Amino acid sequence: MVTDSFLNHIEQLRFEINEKLQSFPLDSEPKYIYDPIKYIMDGKGKRLRPILVNLVGTVYGASKEDLLNAGLAVELLHNFTLVHDDIMDQDNLRHGKATVHKKWDESTAILAGDGIYAIAQILITKVKTNPLKAVEAFNKATLYVCEGQAYDKEFEHNHGIVLDQYLTMIKKKTGWMIGFSAELGGILGDQPASVINELQSYGLNLGIAFQIQDDILEIFSDAKSMGKSLGSDLIAGKQTILTVLARQNDEIGWKQIWDETKNRDIQVTIEKLREYFDENGILKSAKNMAKKYTEAAKNNLQIIPKEKRAQLEQLTEFVWKRKK
Amino acid sequence: MVTDSFLNHIEQLRFEINEKLQSFPLDSEPKYIYDPIKYIMDGKGKRLRPILVNLVGTVYGASKEDLLNAGLAVELLHNFTLVHDDIMDQDNLRHGKATVHKKWDESTAILAGDGIYAIAQILITKVKTNPLKAVEAFNKATLYVCEGQAYDKEFEHNHGIVLDQYLTMIKKKTGWMIGFSAELGGILGDQPASVINELQSYGLNLGIAFQIQDDILEIFSDAKSMGKSLGSDLIAGKQTILTVLARQNDEIGWKQIWDETKNRDIQVTIEKLREYFDENGILKSAKNMAKKYTEAAKNNLQIIPKEKRAQLEQLTEFVWKRKK
Numbered sequence: 001m002v003t004d005s006f007l008n009h010i011e012q013l014r015f016e017i018n019e020k021l022q023s024f025p026l027d028s029e030p031k032y033i034y035d036p037i038k039y040i041m042d043g044k045g046k047r048l049r050p051i052l053v054n055l056v057g058t059v060y061g062a063s064k065e066d067l068l069n070a071g072l073a074v075e076l077l078h079n080f081t082l083v084h085d086d087i088m089d090q091d092n093l094r095h096g097k098a099t100v101h102k103k104w105d106e107s108t109a110i111l112a113g114d115g116i117y118a119i120a121q122i123l124i125t126k127v128k129t130n131p132l133k134a135v136e137a138f139n140k141a142t143l144y145v146c147e148g149q150a151y152d153k154e155f156e157h158n159h160g161i162v163l164d165q166y167l168t169m170i171k172k173k174t175g176w177m178i179g180f181s182a183e184l185g186g187i188l189g190d191q192p193a194s195v196i197n198e199l200q201s202y203g204l205n206l207g208i209a210f211q212i213q214d215d216i217l218e219i220f221s222d223a224k225s226m227g228k229s230l231g232s233d234l235i236a237g238k239q240t241i242l243t244v245l246a247r248q249n250d251e252i253g254w255k256q257i258w259d260e261t262k263n264r265d266i267q268v269t270i271e272k273l274r275e276y277f278d279e280n281g282i283l284k285s286a287k288n289m290a291k292k293y294t295e296a297a298k299n300n301l302q303i304i305p306k307e308k309r310a311q312l313e314q315l316t317e318f319v320w321k322r323k324k
Numbered sequence: 325m326v327t328d329s330f331l332n333h334i335e336q337l338r339f340e341i342n343e344k345l346q347s348f349p350l351d352s353e354p355k356y357i358y359d360p361i362k363y364i365m366d367g368k369g370k371r372l373r374p375i376l377v378n379l380v381g382t383v384y385g386a387s388k389e390d391l392l393n394a395g396l397a398v399e400l401l402h403n404f405t406l407v408h409d410d411i412m413d414q415d416n417l418r419h420g421k422a423t424v425h426k427k428w429d430e431s432t433a434i435l436a437g438d439g440i441y442a443i444a445q446i447l448i449t450k451v452k453t454n455p456l457k458a459v460e461a462f463n464k465a466t467l468y469v470c471e472g473q474a475y476d477k478e479f480e481h482n483h484g485i486v487l488d489q490y491l492t493m494i495k496k497k498t499g500w501m502i503g504f505s506a507e508l509g510g511i512l513g514d515q516p517a518s519v520i521n522e523l524q525s526y527g528l529n530l531g532i533a534f535q536i537q538d539d540i541l542e543i544f545s546d547a548k549s550m551g552k553s554l555g556s557d558l559i560a561g562k563q564t565i566l567t568v569l570a571r572q573n574d575e576i577g578w579k580q581i582w583d584e585t586k587n588r589d590i591q592v593t594i595e596k597l598r599e600y601f602d603e604n605g606i607l608k609s610a611k612n613m614a615k616k617y618t619e620a621a622k623n624n625l626q627i628i629p630k631e632k633r634a635q636l637e638q639l640t641e642f643v644w645k646r647k648k
């Protein structure tokens with residue numbers, strides 16, 4: 001059960017992270033790069049990754065300073081990938097605000113993303129406990145998230161992509177960095193490899209569940225909660241859990257629906273797709289899959305001493321139940 | 325004097341670096357990111373930065389393995405900035421080959437650049453001597469090169485930019501990374517801060533001289549040697565040592581020439597500008613300035629024991645005399 005006290009706790013963590021990002025010491029010149037970087041640091045976000053670093057690290061008594069530097073590093077790494085992905089995907093809205101390439105231009109967004117990444121690197125190098133291990137895991141996560149985005153682009157408009165390929169993509173694009181966030185908590189808490197690996201698996205499973213949920217919410221939530229237009233991934237020809245399962249379930253029927261929605265009003269399209277996914281059991285299958293990964297994540301948590309597990313159990317439940 | 329034996333030595337180093345880059349172990353999937361990364365690693369380049377790491381590190385007995393990893397890391401960091409800069413500046417040719425965004429598209433080039441940077445980070449983290457110092461200096465250099473590129477973009481088409489601003493820009497955009505390459509040789513040779521700082525100054529001065537030379541060659545060399553079209557920076561409204569000095573020398577006269585060259589055939593423009601820079605002493609002032617920084621670099625080299633200084637003295641001379 002997700003308690004009010006847990007919700008208050010992560011709200012407090014989110015508040016602290018936002019405050020640190022907003023007051024982050026940055027030069028004012030050159031404005032060409034620091035104005036957009038400030039804009040990004042002022043943005044909203046769930047802050048799931050630094051919250052995860054904090055909750056796992058706290059279990060193992062990691063230092064507050066390390067958790068802060070590492071948490072900010074992970075959040076900025078995530079933001080760097082978002083800024084560049086938004087250019088590649090031509091997304092104009094992120095967390096309810098214009099994306100950097102939309103507010104400025106693509107050159108500015110490329111460079112601001114690069115700068116944010118360099119700052120993230122500077123922060124991760126500052127951790128005092130196992131800095132080299134932390135930096136190595138950080139670099140591996142970065143390369144994997146690039147590979148995941150590469151699959152995402154490669155799979156666009158490809159109607160031959162099957163579930164396994166989709167899972168490979170989201171493991172790298174979303175799962176690995178959430179896995180890394182949990183792993184980092186263990187590294188900063190100076191845990192042995194066996195514990196760190198299990199924490200990594202926990203985060204990976206949680207991340208896969210998170211992405212599947214994200215794909216569902218992109219169609220079944222509302223634009224206001226999501227802070228971006230609904231259905232934009234689908235329209236961009238992205239592979240999502242819903243399209244992959246629909247294709248696997250009834251290729252011909254799905255192609256028919258998909259072709260019918262072309263050039264329709266987006267709201268009509270979304271209504272029609274919701275109906276199709278619901279009536280054909282696709283939504284249910286997708287939810288079951290998210291549940292399966294959530295359960296696997298919960299099992300991984302058994303590596304943590306029972307009396308210290310509650311917060312992360314609640315986080316897992318919280319991610320599973322989220323509406324945005 | 326630059327001896328044949330020195331030229332053979334750096335040719336050998338260049339050969340080894342190219343070989344390591346061409347045979348660098350990379351996954352084959354996803355092709356979306358690894359095909360362009362292989363293409364970049366196959367590219368040509370002067371390899372000045374890894375050569376510098378090698379020559380400085382060898383003076384101080386750094387390990388061959390560290391010098392290799394660090395040299396590749398620095399070269400890939402440089403390549404990452406080139407791939408992204410080429411998008412921002414819409415340059416279509418680099419070292420005689422189509423740039424990544426031209427051969428593929430901008431999304432591919434953004435992501436391939438990010439991937440190359442992640443690989444560079446993985447490599448620098450592998451050094452055995454003072455890895456954290458090396459990584460810290462690497463990150464600082466990355467942020468500075470981003471700041472330099474930001475100034476470069478900010479100053480485009482701005483006819484109010486003066487020499488000091490130009491120098492701030494090239495120090496960060498070009499100078500710092502060459503300074504960092506020399507510094508890295510000292511870090512890997514486990515030298516004290518006083519030596520490392522002087523090595524950094526050496527590279528910084530060399531880098532500033534290098535960029536001034538580059539600005540001159542962009543107008544006074546030939547396209548074949550440069551592997552890119554002449555005058556492209558000028559046409560893109562970039563600040564170069566020649567335009568900044570011409571403006572400082574005779575603002576009205578320079579504006580007249582500049583306006584006259586607009587919309588002219590590029591070959592005619594270049595001829596006309598060469599004539600102007602030559603006849604008005606601008607070329608001479610620019611060369612003197614490059615010489616001044618070259619001399620400063622040579623002075624910095626006195627930190628190195630006399631009997632071990634010859635190779636770097638020749639490198640300094642070589643950069644000063646280069647024709648491409």
